[in-house]
Amino acid sequence: MKKFVIEGGRPLKGEVTLSGSKNASLPILAATLLAPGEHIIHNVPMLGDVKTMIKILKATGAITKFENHTLVINTKSITNSKVPYELVSTMRASFLIAGALIGRLGEAYVSRPGGCAIGSRPIDGHLKGFEALGVKIEEKHGYINATTKDLKGAEIWLNERSVTGTENILLASVFAKGETRVTNYAKEPHVIDLIKFLNSMGAKIKAQDDSIIIEGVKKLQPKEYTISPDYNEAGTFMIGSAITGGDIFLRDVRWEDSISEIAKLREIGVEVKKDKLGIRVKRKKIIKPCTVKTAPCPGFPTDLQPQITALLTLADGTSIVTETMFEQRFNHIPELRRMGAQIELEERSAIIKGVSELSGAKVMASDIRAGAALVLAGLSAKGVTEISRIYHIDRGYENLETKLSTLGAKIKRV
Numbered sequence: 432m433k434k435f436v437i438e439g440g441r442p443l444k445g446e447v448t449l450s451g452s453k454n455a456s457l458p459i460l461a462a463t464l465l466a467p468g469e470h471i472i473h474n475v476p477m478l479g480d481v482k483t484m485i486k487i488l489k490a491t492g493a494i495t496k497f498e499n500h501t502l503v504i505n506t507k508s509i510t511n512s513k514v515p516y517e518l519v520s521t522m523r524a525s526f527l528i529a530g531a532l533i534g535r536l537g538e539a540y541v542s543r544p545g546g547c548a549i550g551s552r553p554i555d556g557h558l559k560g561f562e563a564l565g566v567k568i569e570e571k572h573g574y575i576n577a578t579t580k581d582l583k584g585a586e587i588w589l590n591e592r593s594v595t596g597t598e599n600i601l602l603a604s605v606f607a608k609g610e611t612r613v614t615n616y617a618k619e620p621h622v623i624d625l626i627k628f629l630n631s632m633g634a635k636i637k638a639q640d641d642s643i644i645i646e647g648v649k650k651l652q653p654k655e656y657t658i659s660p661d662y663n664e665a666g667t668f669m670i671g672s673a674i675t676g677g678d679i680f681l682r683d684v685r686w687e688d689s690i691s692e693i694a695k696l697r698e699i700g701v702e703v704k705k706d707k708l709g710i711r712v713k714r715k716k717i718i719k720p721c722t723v724k725t726a727p728c729p730g731f732p733t734d735l736q737p738q739i740t741a742l743l744t745l746a747d748g749t750s751i752v753t754e755t756m757f758e759q760r761f762n763h764i765p766e767l768r769r770m771g772a773q774i775e776l777e778e779r780s781a782i783i784k785g786v787s788e789l790s791g792a793k794v795m796a797s798d799i800r801a802g803a804a805l806v807l808a809g810l811s812a813k814g815v816t817e818i819s820r821i822y823h824i825d826r827g828y829e830n831l832e833t834k835l836s837t838l839g840a841k842i843k844r845v
């Protein structure tokens with residue numbers, strides 16, 4: 432099995448161009464089912480999770496060609512509404528296919544996604560939303576069987592501001608007769624990107640402050656579209672610059688998508704500057720301790736919690752990081768402790784007493800973002816860090832070691 436070997440202690444320096452957003456690509460690829468014909472989607476990251484979504488789309492009947500970050504996908508003939516366990520079990524977001532199939536075929540037979548390393552991740556909000564739109568839901572043998580003859584607009588209030596829940600309801604409701612209003616919706620940049628794509632195909636969706644209003648349309652047209660930059664990857668690199676005392680320039684990233692992380696980095700003592708071509712992140716001073724609490728957008732993203740936790744292990748004092756979104760998203764902590772970090776867990780909070788340096792060790796990635804946190808810790812640590820199970824990291828970061836190497840890191844995949 433492949434692993435990363437990192438010789439730490441080198442500041443990241445230079446300029447890097449990042450990839451398109453994984454979490455925008457997944458719902459947008461599913462959304463291509465709603466408009467029969469050929470779509471051309473640019474800036475699609477070549478990642479494990481994207482490849483899984485492409486396999487799922489092919490299983491429904493789509494024809495795809497994926498080269499140089501452009502996916503040409505023909506969804507003219509979609510005949511299969513069954514998505515087997517084998518395809519859904521490796522990625523929670525596979526369940527986005529349910530909303531797209533309901534919209535396209537009026538039926539979906541999709542395996543219920545299981546729990547995962549970061550928590551139980553229920554789908555009750557997705558299913559309640561489908562039912563409100565007139566979809567009959569039955570569950571048997573681990574499969575959700577969704578059928579409808581007539582999608583009708585509805586008022587939907589989400590108990591949790593679920594990202595894929597909001598996206599699934601959007602996918603299922605674009606053709607629903609009349610108006611659908613989704614309140615307490617997720618406002619993450621990837622949800623907004625999906626709305627832009629659907630509107631570019633002819634949907635009538637307005638995202639207001641408190642709710643999304645969807646005016647049902649009769650059909651959509653296939654489109655050429657460019658996926659937005661990945662703010663989770665950008666945030667990871669910004670924290671990488673901070674943890675190594677580096678000075679990097681991130682090209683073609685969107686400031687407005689990273690506001691909460693930029694605010695925290697500035698509070699910690701990192702210089703973050705906007706430029707018309709991107710963002711510069713530089714740290715010369717000590718790392719100040721702080722408190723971080725994850726929350727749905729525009730709060731601090733849970734997908735950057737492990738990385739900022741790694742950064743705060745080197746702060747000059749005690750920091751508190753509280754994870755409010757996922758009950759088990761602290762799997763990186765025992766691994767960071769192996770590298771010399773001093774962290775105590777109290778329920779959903781990590782109490783981090785800053786140390787002067789981390790030391791290289793053998794550690795294991797348990798999910799995408801926990802793996803990224805260990806890479807960042809390894810880049811700053813004294814000595815050699817070996818990270819195993821990097822297939823988790825590959826699900827969400829494209830060519831991470833190549834991009835880091837261009838910034839001067841010593842990282843090898845062996």
Ligand code: EPU
Pocket residue numbers: 453454457523524551552553554555556557591592593594595596617619621733734755756757799800827
């Ligand atoms: N929730 C419910 N019921 C539901 C759905 C969600 O109670 O029906 C709860 C969850 O248990 C959680 C909260 O709502 O406490 C938020 O979960 P959400 O549904 O928003 O998570 P998700 O849609 O499954 C997406 C991202 C995750 C990211 C979360 C939170 C995609 C493909 N995945 O997951 O990304 O952590 O939103 O922002 O967009 C990653 O990229 O590494 C990743 C895990």
